[in-house]
Amino acid sequence: MPAWALLFLSISAFAQSSIRGFPPPLEAEHRQRELKARLIPEASRIRTYMQRMSAEPHHAGSPASRAVAEYALGLLREWGFDARIETFEALLPYPTSRVVELVEPVRYRARLQEPILEEDSDSGDLHQLPTYNAYSASGDVTAPLLYVNYGLPDDYEHLKRLGIDPKGKIVIARYGQSWRGTKAKVAHEHGVAGCIIYSDPRDDGYFRGDVYPAGAFRPPHGVQRGSVMDMPLYVGDPLSPGWASEPGSKRLKLEEAQSIMKIPVLPMSYEDASALMRHLGGPVAPEAWRGALGFTYHVGPGPAKVRLKLDFDWSTRPVHNVIARIPGTDWPDQWILYGNHHDAWVNGASDPLSGASSLLESARSLAEMRRTGWRPRRTLLFALWDAEEFGLVGSTEWVEKHQEELDQKLAVYINSDSTGKGGIGASGSHSLEQFVREVLRDIQDPASGKPLLEARRPPRNGSTATPEEFRLGSLGAGSDYVAFLDHAGVSSLNLGFGGEGGGGVYHSIYDSFAWYTRFSDGDFTYGRTLSAVTATMLMRLSGAAFLPFEFGSVARTIQRFSEEIVKVAGKDAGKLDLRDLNTELGKLAAAAKTLEADYQAAARRDSAPPDRLGPINEALYRTERAWTLASGLPGRPWYKHHLYAPGMYTGYGAKTLPGVREAVEAARWEEANQQATVASGAIRSLTAELGRISAMLRALP
Numbered sequence: 001m002p003a004w005a006l007l008f009l010s011i012s013a014f015a016q017s018s019i020r021g022f023p024p025p026l027e028a029e030h031r032q033r034e035l036k037a038r039l040i041p042e043a044s045r046i047r048t049y050m051q052r053m054s055a056e057p058h059h060a061g062s063p064a065s066r067a068v069a070e071y072a073l074g075l076l077r078e079w080g081f082d083a084r085i086e087t088f089e090a091l092l093p094y095p096t097s098r099v100v101e102l103v104e105p106v107r108y109r110a111r112l113q114e115p116i117l118e119e120d121s122d123s124g125d126l127h128q129l130p131t132y133n134a135y136s137a138s139g140d141v142t143a144p145l146l147y148v149n150y151g152l153p154d155d156y157e158h159l160k161r162l163g164i165d166p167k168g169k170i171v172i173a174r175y176g177q178s179w180r181g182t183k184a185k186v187a188h189e190h191g192v193a194g195c196i197i198y199s200d201p202r203d204d205g206y207f208r209g210d211v212y213p214a215g216a217f218r219p220p221h222g223v224q225r226g227s228v229m230d231m232p233l234y235v236g237d238p239l240s241p242g243w244a245s246e247p248g249s250k251r252l253k254l255e256e257a258q259s260i261m262k263i264p265v266l267p268m269s270y271e272d273a274s275a276l277m278r279h280l281g282g283p284v285a286p287e288a289w290r291g292a293l294g295f296t297y298h299v300g301p302g303p304a305k306v307r308l309k310l311d312f313d314w315s316t317r318p319v320h321n322v323i324a325r326i327p328g329t330d331w332p333d334q335w336i337l338y339g340n341h342h343d344a345w346v347n348g349a350s351d352p353l354s355g356a357s358s359l360l361e362s363a364r365s366l367a368e369m370r371r372t373g374w375r376p377r378r379t380l381l382f383a384l385w386d387a388e389e390f391g392l393v394g395s396t397e398w399v400e401k402h403q404e405e406l407d408q409k410l411a412v413y414i415n416s417d418s419t420g421k422g423g424i425g426a427s428g429s430h431s432l433e434q435f436v437r438e439v440l441r442d443i444q445d446p447a448s449g450k451p452l453l454e455a456r457r458p459p460r461n462g463s464t465a466t467p468e469e470f471r472l473g474s475l476g477a478g479s480d481y482v483a484f485l486d487h488a489g490v491s492s493l494n495l496g497f498g499g500e501g502g503g504g505v506y507h508s509i510y511d512s513f514a515w516y517t518r519f520s521d522g523d524f525t526y527g528r529t530l531s532a533v534t535a536t537m538l539m540r541l542s543g544a545a546f547l548p549f550e551f552g553s554v555a556r557t558i559q560r561f562s563e564e565i566v567k568v569a570g571k572d573a574g575k576l577d578l579r580d581l582n583t584e585l586g587k588l589a590a591a592a593k594t595l596e597a598d599y600q601a602a603a604r605r606d607s608a609p610p611d612r613l614g615p616i617n618e619a620l621y622r623t624e625r626a627w628t629l630a631s632g633l634p635g636r637p638w639y640k641h642h643l644y645a646p647g648m649y650t651g652y653g654a655k656t657l658p659g660v661r662e663a664v665e666a667a668r669w670e671e672a673n674q675q676a677t678v679a680s681g682a683i684r685s686l687t688a689e690l691g692r693i694s695a696m697l698r699a700l701p
């Protein structure tokens with residue numbers, strides 16, 4: 001091949017895979033550095049971090065949690081980061097008494113304890129937090145037992161059709177389908193006296209595969225701990241909604257805290273649940289309600305009668321966030337932040353240490369790059385959050401404390417949490433969809449060698465058509481991005497691998513190093529790939545002359561959301577007035593197109609001086625703030641974002657255009673139309689911002 005052909009080939013390959021926001025002269029050098037950075041992460045180091053941090057139970061508020069924070073702090077300092085621990089204090093109740101007894105027709109006292117397994121020495125560790133649901137109410141109730149399937153609003157509708165009144169009963173619901181806090185809340189709204197949530201073997205136990213230690217799935221006495229805070233109302237410390245809780249700061253009284261559950265709630269193993277449920281009478285449960293326990297499922301209520309007695313210490317405990325930074329050279333007041341929590345319910349090898357260990361290796365890789373002369377142009381921050389498990393407490397208090405500064409400076413928040421093996425999951429702000437697509441295009445899946453963008457995304461419905469176009473999912477309330485996105489209006493992403501391997505040790509003592517290395521990403525190849533993905537993202541975001549936001553995806557996504565809402569309205573769609581919203585969407589799409597042309601033109605030219613680019617980039621990242629309105633969402637003012645929110649009745653699950661959508665779902669048409677007006681206003685201000693940024697770009701030399 002003649003030299004000119006080679007040149008032509010390399011230029012065309014180059015043009016196809018350009019990196020957003022890097023003018024060509026900067027891009028070539030950046031690409032070389034990125035390739036180098038992606039070779040740094042080592043599986044063996046990720047393994048070591050995990051082994052060290054999962055050696056002891058380290059729930060939030062415990063000395064072991066502080067020790068994990070200090071271990072991470074030590075590493076970050078050793079690597080040359082300016083790092084420190086920022087401490088808050090929050091209500092983190094531990095249980096002092098847990099009793100579940102079957103009192104009729106026979107007596108049985110629930111074990112409520114996970115046995116030690118010879119094959120997993122960590123299962124015998126001291127200082128394990130007992131099995132419980134954080135922010136359950138204290139209480140002592142005795143009542144007939146009633147089975148409510150997953151405890152969804154629809155399940156209670158079904159009970160109503162059967163003529164069964166849940167009022168005053170103790171309900172038993174299975175985990176799955178909805179978030180556990182929602183099950184407790186829905187139970188309370190139906191006048192239930194107490195709530196037990198158990199893991200049915202059909203959902204993550206022997207029905208799915210061999211149970212631990214033979215296989216990955218939940219053993220008979222395994223219990224899923226977890227918070228039942230009313231997260232869709234607000235997250236973080238229940239006693240300080242909207243402000244940081246520090247020693248001496250204002251706190252609500254316990255009885256004023258709205259996010260604490262009003263009834264006693266306790267999680268249970270299927271071994272214990274089976275001993276209660278086999279004594280249920282009444283109608284046989286509908287087929288869809290039946291799990292995999294070895295008897296015919298009955299709904300009740302009774303004759304099984306249960307006593308549920310719970311007490312908690314309602315103590316305030318310290319919360320330790322680790323924050324590390326590399327200052328930016330050109331725009332030190334523009335920040336890119338990557339966080340993962342470090343607290344666990346017990347040993348937490350998978351949740352959260354798989355993600356936290358990958359984060360540490362990503363941080364080390366960038367520290368290594370710094371030694372070779374690379375410098376981020378924007379400031380890079382790494383965070384290891386505490387008390388995520390209780391209700392995103394560490395990250396939320398931090399956001400509330402630094403809100404004014406974050407509003408000015410924080411451009412993007414990246415989050416990870418548990419990560420395993422399989423396909424990559426990516427959710428977040430749709431203004432970053434194009435950015436994520438490019439990163440996944442440039443990094444290979446370790447198993448197939450294909451770009452992550454193409455790997456393991458079989459088309460839906462088993463069709464053989466070309467795989468669907470990559471789309472970011474929307475963020476609900478599953479991890480520490482909530483305060484950033486929903487409260488502070490910071491563009492956010494959440495990333496992690498999963499889908500292969502399966503498992504049933506979530507939030508139990510069996511989420512251990514032994515389990516993870518046998519049944520999840522045991523050789524840490526995906527953990528290393530996640531480090532490469534996040535390091536690449538951080539280098540691009542901190543180094544780009546023009547931050548890689550793109551708004552055509554935003555306009556298209558909102559269009560899809562609004563079509564979904566029309567579908568939800570169904571035959572009542574005529575009561576919904578989305579004309580304004582659609583007009584504004586049209587204008588947004590046009591402004592996004594113009595901006596994209598101006599952006600590409602500016603990025604093709606030589607880079608303008610940093611002081612000209614600073615304000616343009618600040619305007620770019622602050623576009624996400626167009627969605628946050630001071631008044632917040634109806635009935636939950638802490639949630640400011642009008643494009644994304646966790647659903648009031650889906651918990652972790654996201655609702656898009658939440659103000660409109662939830663009003664439509666509840667057939668509150670006046671509110672739906674008011675909220676459509678509010679959303680139209682937000683779109684209008686976003687469009688105006690895009691116009692302003694276009695003008696700034698065109699004015700560049």
Ligand SMILES: [Zn+2]
Nearest residue numbers: 351352417418
């Ligand atoms: Zn987690």
